Amino acid sequence: MDRRPPVREVSVIRERSSREYIGRPLLDIPSAAIHLGCSERFIRRLVQERRIPFVKLGGTRVRFLEFDLDQWVASQRVEAQR
DSSP: OOOOOOHHHHHHHHHHHHHHTTTSOOBOHHHHHHHHTSOHHHHHHHHHTTOSOOEEETTTEEEBOHHHHHHHHHHTOOOOOO
């Protein structure tokens, strides 16, 4: 069963929280890998497959907001079956 909040609620949360991140540094791929506890290669694959939110700066630079990574992890949660 999908227990995610409706899209409207998520956008309100995202808008409020994104303002809190203004002026904070963006994470590069190595930093994002450390934050998520995975390899850089895995992060690059997620970006290539567009499975993770990212910011593209210029032609090739990819950066991440810590908030977006945390939200993405929360959206991947699978509830235990009883």
